[in-house]
Amino acid sequence: MMLLSIAKKTRTLLMGVTSSVAGASEVALGMLLSIVSSRLVPCVPAKDRARDSLIVCPSPLLDQQIVNPAFRGHYVISFVNSACLSPTFQTLKPERMFLIDPAFFQDHPAGDEVMNSGVERTLARIAVATDWPMSLMIPWHYRHSAIVKWIQANPNIRIVGLPVCNARSHNKFFKKLGLRLGVVNPVYQNVLIAAVFYSLKAGHTRTLIWGGHHNWLAEVAVDGHNQVLHSVRHSGEQHVGVPLVDMDGSPRLYHTYLRQLATVFEQYHVIRDYTRGTGQVVLNATAESFIDAFERIDSISLFSPKRDDDDHKQSL
Template structure:
């Protein structure tokens, strides 16, 4: 009884402090409130880049094409990108926004930029955090392809009382911690008020690929659906710019905890907004959302080829 009372008081004080810090951050960045377009269809499909997306695309391609399609990060590297012609694309990796013409070690970003400029010949909305404004990449896209409309979202992480954080999320003044780009994409699509959001390719199975070498270096094999698996090897995950130290096992699993906790936060927020999230990934460790195969048809105007 006493222990429960102490825990309750501790939680209240923790939420109060987090709320005050969040309000302070919002007061500084509030002028960057997110302005989102209305949905084009009642249902959208958020496509993660996990290996299982190949299976989902093979089995659910027709269904996915009937929905508003949301892709993330390096999805454009896949040949199927120009067949899907996604209406929405979310990039949250900060490395994209420090990339310049002189950058020599990020051919993946250079490839994505080239595809955006040369192959996107349909209307597509690109969502990026507000701190990306003025970056080399966004400048090239905004000047080089008028088919791509850039929408800047406010990535201010807010915590605290649910009633406050939900209000800040809804107003576009803050977001949950987006440990992965999928969390950012889902938050944006919840706020656009889709009736149903289907999630594909969200394997979230990085722990299966963690290794430790004889020097206690943390290695991970990061596999995406568009990769040739035989070319992917375990690589050190460095925690410093000098590439001297890798992340510890404890920090890696703490990062994974933040990912799964983020999905739980989004589940509750989606329920609050009356939005249904269905995890239709062929393989996934996410247990926060309803698990169900994608439906057979979607109501709404026909998708243009």
């Protein structure tokens, strides 16, 4: 019994040491990457930090809700992924556009036709339709890709490379330290995680999510050939029963898909925990959203007729 007890304590100690080493290594790697990329903390003017950050996701809401452009000045607006395909992209003229998925930066991404079509249309929309100053936020390691060079031909677009050092360690001390220093980030399993975390690091007191439904599991199925199918409902488009495939074209397994989704939802809780004690808050203005980490607000108030700031904040 004594030997068993000693073995258990030794195992626990070794696991703790391993976790600490992994956490410290992530922080060190993140610091090195941040130094190399010259970007520890986003440089955002004080007048922009004082405004709410509104992150717009691909959603049918973009085509359903009436947007009053006069109310737009309350926000620094970010669009993510194919949200730019909506006419609202040119109505709101966002300051930031986020692309994180490797599919956007590969010359010839493999995979399903629906994904490829969406990638091509999204990139073309950004490159051609952006006639106002906008920052395109991308992973730092893709800054020299052929796609990025093509987009840079538009003089209105400024490329901002985001250093990516995903905090996968389970050591709470080093994860919290790395996030506070800004040298590691929550796991960027999807683009909204990156956009929300950037907004917080940029110093916005309030970050609002609009169109972040994340209701993938409500639309998923497995067919008779064991293919995982899902339905895509983005910006007025609908593709039902689309096979899920990885970037190399191989079918995505159901347990792999579930693990990836679990990572997504977990990272929102990492972000929520990060905001504690900072005076910052993330609010979800998406009806029927599956994101369970953030307080909900009514999206109708986002673009109501213009009023003074105090009334606006009370309405939210």
